[in-house]
Amino acid sequence: MNRSTSRTWWKTAIGLLLTGIMLFPVYWMLNVSLTRDQDMRKSPPDLLPLHGTLAGYRTVLDEQLPYLATSLVIGLGTVVLTVALAAPAGYALAKLRPRGGGLLGFLFLVAQMIPGIIMAMGFYAIYLQLGLLRSVPGLIVADSTLAVPFAVLIFTAFMSGIPGELLQAATMDGAGPLTTFRAVVLPMSRNAVVTVSLFAFLWSWSDFVFAGTLVNGGAHEPITLGIYHYIGNNNQEWNAIMATAVVASLPAAVILVLAQRYVAAGVTAGAVKD
Secondary structure (H helix, E strand, C coil): CCHHHHHHHHHHHHHHHHHHHHHHHHHHHHHHHCCCHHHCCCCCCCCCCCCCCCHHHHHHHHHHHHHHHHHHHHHHHHHHHHHHHHHHHHHHHHHHCCCCHHHHHHHHHHHCCCCHHHHHHHHHHHHHHHCCCCCHHHHHHHHHHHHHHHHHHHHHHHHHCCCHHHHHHHHHCCCCHHHHHHHHHHHHCHHHHHHHHHHHHHHHHHCCHHHHHHCCCCCCCCHHHHHHHHHHHCCCCHHHHHHHHHHHHHHHHHHHHHHHHHHHHHHCCCCCCC
């Protein structure tokens, strides 16, 4: 074994070790979700669910489906609103060059640094006056404020790389800015759209601060509040709690796996110039 092969082997081994350490909590969550109640306090605990049970997952189907459905509606609504606002804004900053565009881009960057709890308190005061507390549309708007600044920056970076000759050709064919955006720019920005949609969905799906502040106690609550309430009411049924966490993690994990190549292209857009 030469020196180069030896270095590669050690790097691979270290990478696998670190990956195993990072993924162990996920494995343990799955293990506990399949563990029977009588085996929960076993010492030492079983590393494998030797006498596995699906009782926790039956509880999820019986009690947590409404929360999951609400989270799905909120996530999809946040994606639609974020893309609808951020894509035209990114196009304007990248290609139309409005006056003050640089300052606006800087403000979008600063907006991402505002703590969520401060924004949640502001929304609470506004929604209290508008009657939007404990409403799904109100939470969609609030979650979108987390995603829109990031989305505008992604769209701006990606659309800056679109050749100006294509836009000029569309203009010569009689297309205005709106038609050019809809027929030329947006189809070419598929990677950016997928990237923005994924991050907007993940942020809204995992949101707890806005949900706990704006819709807690309402008729429709997301899964983050469902898990929170379930832990408070049934803090001994850990298999059901972990089963809920596993089911709540599946949509985000599946979407991330399916969209990873688009995300890689979208995030690195604008980083390399030809």
